[in-house]
Amino acid sequence: MEEQANSHDRSEAPRPRNRRMWHGVPLERVIGFFLFLCAAVSVLTTIGIVAVLVWEAAQFFGEISFFDFITGTKWTPLFASKHFGVLALVAGTVQTAIGAMIVALPLGLLSAIFMSEYAPNRIRGLVKPVLEVLAGIPTIVYGFFALLFITPLLRDVSGGISVFNGLSASIVMGIMILPMVSSLSEDAMRAVPRSLREGAYALGATKLEVSTQVVIPAALSGIVASFILAMSRAIGETMIVTIAAGQNPNFTLNPLVPIETMTAFIVQVSQGDSPTGTLEFKTIFAVALTLFVFTLFMNLLSQYIVARFREAYE
Amino acid sequence: MAVIAPTDFRKRKERRKWQGRAFFVLCLLAITVALGMLLVLLIYIGMKGWSHVNWSFISSFPSRHPDEAGIQSALLGSVYLVIIAGIVSFVLGVGAAVYLEEYAGRNRFARIAQINIANLAGVPSIVYGILGLEIFVRSMGLGKSLLAGGFTLALLILPIIIISAQEAIRAVPPSIREGGYALGASRWQTIWNLVLPQAFSGILTGVILSVSRAIGETAPLIVIGALTFVPFSPDGPLSRFSALPIQIFNWTARPQAGFQEAAAAGIIVLLIVLLGMNALAVILRNRLENRS
Numbered sequence: 001m002e003e004q005a006n007s008h009d010r011s012e013a014p015r016p017r018n019r020r021m022w023h024g025v026p027l028e029r030v031i032g033f034f035l036f037l038c039a040a041v042s043v044l045t046t047i048g049i050v051a052v053l054v055w056e057a058a059q060f061f062g063e064i065s066f067f068d069f070i071t072g073t074k075w076t077p078l079f080a081s082k083h084f085g086v087l088a089l090v091a092g093t094v095q096t097a098i099g100a101m102i103v104a105l106p107l108g109l110l111s112a113i114f115m116s117e118y119a120p121n122r123i124r125g126l127v128k129p130v131l132e133v134l135a136g137i138p139t140i141v142y143g144f145f146a147l148l149f150i151t152p153l154l155r156d157v158s159g160g161i162s163v164f165n166g167l168s169a170s171i172v173m174g175i176m177i178l179p180m181v182s183s184l185s186e187d188a189m190r191a192v193p194r195s196l197r198e199g200a201y202a203l204g205a206t207k208l209e210v211s212t213q214v215v216i217p218a219a220l221s222g223i224v225a226s227f228i229l230a231m232s233r234a235i236g237e238t239m240i241v242t243i244a245a246g247q248n249p250n251f252t253l254n255p256l257v258p259i260e261t262m263t264a265f266i267v268q269v270s271q272g273d274s275p276t277g278t279l280e281f282k283t284i285f286a287v288a289l290t291l292f293v294f295t296l297f298m299n300l301l302s303q304y305i306v307a308r309f310r311e312a313y314e
Numbered sequence: 315m316a317v318i319a320p321t322d323f324r325k326r327k328e329r330r331k332w333q334g335r336a337f338f339v340l341c342l343l344a345i346t347v348a349l350g351m352l353l354v355l356l357i358y359i360g361m362k363g364w365s366h367v368n369w370s371f372i373s374s375f376p377s378r379h380p381d382e383a384g385i386q387s388a389l390l391g392s393v394y395l396v397i398i399a400g401i402v403s404f405v406l407g408v409g410a411a412v413y414l415e416e417y418a419g420r421n422r423f424a425r426i427a428q429i430n431i432a433n434l435a436g437v438p439s440i441v442y443g444i445l446g447l448e449i450f451v452r453s454m455g456l457g458k459s460l461l462a463g464g465f466t467l468a469l470l471i472l473p474i475i476i477i478s479a480q481e482a483i484r485a486v487p488p489s490i491r492e493g494g495y496a497l498g499a500s501r502w503q504t505i506w507n508l509v510l511p512q513a514f515s516g517i518l519t520g521v522i523l524s525v526s527r528a529i530g531e532t533a534p535l536i537v538i539g540a541l542t543f544v545p546f547s548p549d550g551p552l553s554r555f556s557a558l559p560i561q562i563f564n565w566t567a568r569p570q571a572g573f574q575e576a577a578a579a580g581i582i583v584l585l586i587v588l589l590g591m592n593a594l595a596v597i598l599r600n601r602l603e604n605r606s
Binding site for chain 2: 027037042043045107114134141145147175288292298303
């Protein structure tokens with residue numbers, strides 16, 4: 001950020017010479033103020049998100065005990081006998097997100113190593129844009145693919161898998177976040193100076209040894225940050241898990257049975273006919289607040305890791 | 315490290331070479347799996363939906379019969395949403411980027427705004443849906459309308475647009491600004507006449523890419539109340555609406571095979587639109603690079 005500020009020093013900009021007025025105010029000032037408002041919208045968005053979530057969730061916690069909410073494991077707000085244990089939804093979310101990471105982490109990291117250490121420039125120039133296509137495909141498409149292609153395939157392998165299950169959603173979500181892992185990790189690896197690699201090669205190291213013992217340690221902060229960002233993305237992902245993982249809030253880590261994630265629950269209530277103002281409706285704010293806290297924490301963590309543990313060469 | 319006898323060294327060297335090759339194959343395999351998945355996905359959707367894509371599919375309204383069902387209202391809804399979201403986020407995003415790059419300097423507000431933008435980009439899209447529901451649908455009284463949907467999507471893509479516009483503005487060399495000031499132009503005159511025209515292609519590329527992301531968004535629109543069955547074309551900014559991804563979601567969730575084919579056909583249309591927009595962005599970027 002400091003670098004950006006230094007790129008052209010604003011203090012040297014001369015005083016405005018544009019004397020045009022707008023209702024008695026210098027036009028330059030009016031424009032400056034308008035631009036400030038534009039920038040303020042993004043700050044207001046954050047304030048709006050936090051205010052809306054906290055305000056509505058506070059009303060929800062006026063009726064339901066906060067302690068029951070964060071420690072309960074039964075989630076049945078839409079039934080006659082209501083339970084509000086968010087852990088059932090958290091378990092579904094964590095399960096699918098971790099499953100996605102198990103797919104995306106090795107594939108993404110190995111792809112990144114391939115592109116940064118092995119691929120000639122021509123191949124890299126070809127493969128990288130294609131990988132980015134994967135990141136640009138709408139999640140609804142992945143959801144369709146998970147339910148109608150991956151799930152039947154899994155059920156052919158083992159009959160014990162339900163139509164809706166966390167496994168199928170995890171696999172497809174893993175493919176979705178793979179480009180994020182590979183692209184960010186690759187950037188971090190390419191930022192490692194050549195001289196480090198050359199030193200290792202001069203000592204007789206193989207490419208495997210250079211990759212795993214020199215490049216990965218040097219780029220570790222960037223790689224870890226990419227994992228955390230991808231995980232945060234998986235936690236906030238909605239359509240794949242809504243379509244493929246089901247709407248049964250089970251407090252389980254079993255990937256073969258139907259579950260429900262926090263995001264899928266919000267969709268379920270939004271699609272239903274719970275009138276605004278009812279307790280059923282207010283639950284989505286409490287759930288969304290939980291989701292927001294999760295993802296915010298992970299985003300801040302990844303920023304912290306990059307800032308704190310970055311190995312700066314040159 | 316322990317001293318190694320020459321014979322051991324040779325053996326170990328063989329093993330290390332062999333491990334190196336195995337690792338290369340592993341990396342190659344990983345990237346092949348990743349690209350192969352993309353191929354499988356595209357082929358599967360193509361096979362499932364291609365026979366369904368024709369003019370009557372694009373020009374018909376949704377129907378209870380899968381063979382007659384079409385996407386006209388959903389496609390129109392998506393087009394209107396994207397126009398609203400595109401215009402709003404373009405104005406706000408470029409304005410914010412100009413402010414942060416050219417006006418704010420190092421003040422505290424700019425620092426906070428910058429950190430804030432980075433974090434907003436990581437907020438799940440469904441949370442934006444909840445914000446849109448509270449602010450646009452309920453507080454501002456826009457109802458579950460195109461306008462509310464468009465504004466929500468605009469906020470969703472705003473951080474990406476600001477970041478890409480900032481990069482485009484930053485790429486304009488300081489000498490251009492200094493030239494403007496030397497001729498006696500004011501700050502805004504310099505920005506408007508010299509900086510923005512130079513940065514325009516870059517800004518536009520970012521806007522197109524962000525907007526193409528907005529087209530595929532489903533979750534926030536469900537939350538603000540997009541309809542799944544709209545047998546009419548939207549007739550104004552306050553009209554209720556459906557959108558292409560919403561229609562696909564609705565069809566996917568139905569058990570009949572016919573609707574699944576319709577969903578696949580909808581996905582083909584969606585992907586073609588996205589591909590077209592991305593191609594446009596690439597062409598713009600190439601033109602920019604050739605010029606400079």
